[in-house]
Amino acid sequence: METNSNNFGELQELKDMATLAKLLARAPFLESQYYFRNRAVDSFRKFENDAAVMIQSWFRGCQVRAYMRHLNRVVTIIQKWWRSYLGRKFYQLVVEAAYYTMKMNLYNEMAVRIQRRWRGFRIRKYCFNYYYLKEYLRAVSETNDAIREALEEFAEMKEREERKVLLEREEKQKDYQARKMHYLLSTKQISGIYNSPFREHPDPWELRLQKAKPLGHQKYTAEKGKTSQSPSNWLACTSVHSFPQSESLPPISRKRCQGPFRDINEVLEQRYKPLEPTLRVAEPINHLRLAREAFKQEERMRNVQDKMFLPFSSYHKKEKYIPMIHSSSAYNSDSYGQKHFRSQDSKKWISDKDFQTVLPSFQLFSKYGKLYSKAGEIV
């Protein structure tokens, strides 16, 4: 055993000597290798350090990014859930509001329908009758048309009247002219200027001249006197010159009048006034009876035969009249008290004619405006 152990020891020493020899053999390399290892390692150290840093950083970055990604995912999920929760709440409110507005719109519409009907009914029943208004306007337009027609008629009528008056005036003037020129009438011997033989028909003036009555001198003054006043001025009718007067000139050999106090023409008129009988003297007192007789005479003159035409009813009256017994007896009622009231004795009468009813004319205004003095002209 000891050998073994010595063997082992020797072996170990041999190993150690071998190692030492190896080591000594590598001893020169040791320096270089030691140097090399330290410097080279140093030179690689930075490079390797950098590389290691880069790898580490990259790895850490991936780690962190993975972590961030994870966090993001998680946060998204949280936010998503939270926001959906809020949205649902909000949506609930929106739905409620929309529902509410929908209901209110429906109610409003229904209410509008009701109000429309009610308002129409109320206005038509109580406030305003449309058909009545239409009727009224139609009636107004009809009245307008009627009034327009009536006014047109009125205007036409006035125009016609005016034209008529104008025509009448012209007629009168022409008539007067014709009367003045009556001597220009054509005779058998001499054809007047309006009836020249070279004309086919006589001039219308010729016919007028034929119809016209010649003008007399008195009528000339009377017409002139009459036409110078208008009938609306009654005072003018009573003026001195309104009644027809005969033109009498004062005598040639008269003396000059005294004093210029009054218009000389008036004075001369007064002095040489022709007789103007009053109404009382101008007519006879029984003029009514005379007029009646004159009228009857004229009728007798005009009548073809003297027998009057009898009415046809008198053909039937051929029967004789049979009076009543009461009235045909001699014993009648006395006419005293009914027909006369006084006793009359016909033998005492002077003449056989009765009193005449005479109505003389009275002169209240016969001298009005014709007196010479101007007193009392202010009536």
Next chain:
Amino acid sequence: MSQRQVLQVFEQYQKARTQFVQMVAELATRPQNIETLQNAGVMSLLRPLLLDVVPTIQQTAALALGRLANYNDDLAEAVVKGDILPQLVYSLAEQNRFYKKAAAFVLRAVGKHSPQLAQAIVDCGALDTLVICLEDFDPGVKEAAAWALGYIARHNTELSQAVVDAGAIPLLVLCIQEPEIALKRIAASALSDISKHSPELAQTVVDAGAIAHLAQMILNPDAKLKRQVLSALSQIAKHSVDLAEMVVEAEIFPVVLTCLKDKDEYVKKNACTLIREIAKHTPELSQLIVNAGGVAAVIDCIGSCKGNIRLPGIMMLGYVAAHSENLAMAVIISKGVPQLSICLSEEPEDHIKAAAAWALGQLGRHTPEHARAVAVTNTLPVLLSLYMSPESSEDLQLKSKKAIKNILQKCTYLPALEPFLYDAPPNILKHVVGQFSKVLPHDSKARRLFVTSGGLKKVQEIKAEPGSLLQEYINSINNCYPEEIVRYYSPGYSDTLLQRVDSYQPL
């Protein structure tokens, strides 16, 4: 000298005076001579002749004085200053009718020029004497006295009151009943002058029972009398509702309508004035006139006159239409609108145009139907041109602007509104666009027409401040149309399209 020769001197003097005074009176009829007469000092020469012994000379001197004073107010003042009036008034009471006529003529001639001269006449106590003359038997004297009183009362209320206090009115009413036409005319004109100043005076005239007689005289054929009678009735009716009702109760309708067809222009004018004064008080009175067919008669009367004669008729239509919409509709169906638009375009005078514009405004302002009836006759452009033209007077511009505003606020007749989009000023444009914005949302045909006629384009071109009423209206109009059309018509659309063409890159 013999007596005869002495008397001859006096005769010659009298002849000379008579001749002088007659010649002066004759010369005074011509206006050219009056200046010369005045320079020759005729007043101081005529004054002593008024006191002459011979009545003819007095009368002629008074006549000459009257003619001179009639000519102008300097001479009238000279008459007053020369203390002639008291003498005249004194002798007015005493002399015969020719002198009374001449003296009343002098008083009238002096009193007509100015209130001061009339006051001078009143101050010398002429009113009582004139009222006594009104009781005279001679109608000429009454006429002269009534004329003088009328001219005095014409100036102002105090003088009218003085005339009334002198007790003239019952006598004037009696004068109206006289048969002479000239006297009736003058008395009616005097009553008209008295009652025009105040309601109390008109009431006094009415209390004397004048209305019945005046109403009877409307039927008289004399034109000048009718003028005065109608003028008197209108002066009475204008003051208050009660007086107008009293005039109406005298049964003047429908007789007054025949006066609207009279040949005389002023009869027509006064008849229209009377109807206007009655119609303007209450709707009931206007209704009465409409029911009697008065509106048609007045419209025909407007058609047959020209110028100032038309003015009361136009105003009457405006008053009737102003009361209520039924009455306005009644005026419209009586064919009033075409006639008023003719007046508006034809008349040269501004105040008549202003009245016509006002009347049209009253007609069209009630409901859309009324506005349509006015707009259909194409009067709105005329009104607009009157408003815009610088030659119109301020009154005309104001009235046409108000009329346009009133009508536009109710007008839904779009063809009449379209021209307004183009040439209206901004304040009116606002209303026009507002009306469009009210009508277009509901009417599809109108929308189409609006686009095709170029209205939408014009609306887009209007510049409005955002937030103003105009902008809101424009927005509501734009909301009626799809966006493409609005964009198509908006200004500068062609530029934006071209820009897009420029920036487009073909593939």
